[in-house]
Amino acid sequence: MKQKTPKYILFRYFAIAIILGIAIASFVELDWQRSGLILVIIMCELLTLATLLVIFRIKYLPAIIILLLFMALGGARYYSNQDKIINASKQIINGDSVLEGVVVNNPEINSNRQTIILKIETQSGESADENIKIDKKVLAISYIEPYPEFRYGDRLSVEGCVNDPKITPTFNQENYLKPKGVTKVIECFPKAEKLGGESGIKFQLFGGLYSISKNIDKSLRKSYSEPYASLASGLILGGSKKLPENIKESLSRTSLTHIVALSGYNVTIIITALTFLLSTKAGPKRSFYLGSILVVIFILMTGAASSVIRAGIFSLLIIFGRTIGRKGNQGNILLLAALVMLIINPYALRYDLGFQLSFMAFLGLVYLSPVLRTLAGRILRREIPEGFGILWDTLAAQTMVLPIILYNFGTISYIAPLANVAVLWAVPLAMGVSALTAFVGLVFSPAGRVFAYITQIVLEYIIFMVERFSNFKYAASEISIKNIFFPVTIYIIIVAVVAYIKYKKTGIKKMALRLSNYIVERYEKMDI
Numbered sequence: 001m002k003q004k005t006p007k008y009i010l011f012r013y014f015a016i017a018i019i020l021g022i023a024i025a026s027f028v029e030l031d032w033q034r035s036g037l038i039l040v041i042i043m044c045e046l047l048t049l050a051t052l053l054v055i056f057r058i059k060y061l062p063a064i065i066i067l068l069l070f071m072a073l074g075g076a077r078y079y080s081n082q083d084k085i086i087n088a089s090k091q092i093i094n095g096d097s098v099l100e101g102v103v104v105n106n107p108e109i110n111s112n113r114q115t116i117i118l119k120i121e122t123q124s125g126e127s128a129d130e131n132i133k134i135d136k137k138v139l140a141i142s143y144i145e146p147y148p149e150f151r152y153g154d155r156l157s158v159e160g161c162v163n164d165p166k167i168t169p170t171f172n173q174e175n176y177l178k179p180k181g182v183t184k185v186i187e188c189f190p191k192a193e194k195l196g197g198e199s200g201i202k203f204q205l206f207g208g209l210y211s212i213s214k215n216i217d218k219s220l221r222k223s224y225s226e227p228y229a230s231l232a233s234g235l236i237l238g239g240s241k242k243l244p245e246n247i248k249e250s251l252s253r254t255s256l257t258h259i260v261a262l263s264g265y266n267v268t269i270i271i272t273a274l275t276f277l278l279s280t281k282a283g284p285k286r287s288f289y290l291g292s293i294l295v296v297i298f299i300l301m302t303g304a305a306s307s308v309i310r311a312g313i314f315s316l317l318i319i320f321g322r323t324i325g326r327k328g329n330q331g332n333i334l335l336l337a338a339l340v341m342l343i344i345n346p347y348a349l350r351y352d353l354g355f356q357l358s359f360m361a362f363l364g365l366v367y368l369s370p371v372l373r374t375l376a377g378r379i380l381r382r383e384i385p386e387g388f389g390i391l392w393d394t395l396a397a398q399t400m401v402l403p404i405i406l407y408n409f410g411t412i413s414y415i416a417p418l419a420n421v422a423v424l425w426a427v428p429l430a431m432g433v434s435a436l437t438a439f440v441g442l443v444f445s446p447a448g449r450v451f452a453y454i455t456q457i458v459l460e461y462i463i464f465m466v467e468r469f470s471n472f473k474y475a476a477s478e479i480s481i482k483n484i485f486f487p488v489t490i491y492i493i494i495v496a497v498v499a500y501i502k503y504k505k506t507g508i509k510k511m512a513l514r515l516s517n518y519i520v521e522r523y524e525k526m527d528i
Helices: 007-027 032-055 061-089 173-180 201-223 228-237 245-253 264-282 284-301 306-324 327-344 353-380 386-409 416-424 426-443 445-470 485-502 504-525
Strands: 095-103 114-124 139-144 154-163 182-197 411-413 476-478
Touching (some): 007 061, 061 182, 173 182, 201 445, 228 426, 245 411, 284 306, 306 327, 353 386, 386 411, 416 445
Parallel strands (some): 139 182
Antiparallel strands (some): 114 139, 154 182
């Protein structure tokens, strides 16, 4: 009697096939309206062929064809999403216009401008002969005067010049805006006027969360002096725009910018450190519950930004996976989360740097961290204490995101592993004391300043270590890499090295034979 392939293995194959289909589609231009029907016909033919092959009991091919079918499904999802967004944007006429709509982001405000994303409802003006009602969802981004400040849910009238996102040799604005769903840019010194506000439950909920975030930032700036106020705000709420330029440069040279950016990578490291600290005192199950509560609180404090929600989901799933203690389940949980996010927004895989960093950092935690610990144990010929767990997690996450950072930013920090180990242990503590200071300041401002005077030492330590490490002569260097095959090659090398370390005793030839036999065995056992 044939043994059925475990369901978790089948899920892994199918999930990887769909994600691979989305990845391939993101690099291949295709007109969905012209080619969509052809793709659907090909998918039906593949399904019919696979069914016939199963009936006639032909091995291997049915499994391969079904995997190709799932790849086609992934590609179809990408193209259909792309077609929907492009068709919606055709409703907007480029040129001088007056647009009315609702603010659907938490406006980013600095000394020069505020950035808003507007869901357009009507268009009028010189480019439009009459008041045009926009039926489908179209988002436009606009950079307007910093005052008056606008909020999520405000209904605005924005006057300016509507254009498509620009593509230059140094910056592709279109690709940058794709994950946000933004297809238009309002330029020519746009002027905005508030017409009212939305009163729906969604707008009230997120508007309230964004208000909490702004009040926390104001409390921190009243309690701490600079640059500690900006660092505390960056740690809790994200953002480094108000930090002094010398500290920004030091963070970049030591590869520690992530501690003040609400990227998935940042949240990954922070939540991992918190979970480890909790598990040493409370045990796995209690650390899961406490860690989950901390993740939810962190998401609410930061205004439920999309990057934080995504990283929070990843974090909760990894905490859960480590609680049940099975790496296979952790891998499938990670795949499930990524699959759901990519089905919702297929653009995230190629164009959303935050998603890429989150996913690769979590892959490092699940698969590379245990290998690094095993390797260190073999080299030192002794068992590595649990207290070094955060070290392996940090190194694993750093290794997995390095190719993406090099490809996108061209900066490599040689001092990064040491700097991260020296600083990251203090980040959860700094976040904790900063949050307490903010809440105390909200209740009674003078008490917040007193509390800040006591807790500022943790922030001083972080800045001190960042500046000392960045002062090393060869702390970092610039590397220009613009070929997509570079990060792909690096990841292939990482996989090969991990496999070699894992199967070192059997030798390279035996390892390759073992891998090939495993694949053949799985296909032979697959009962479809």
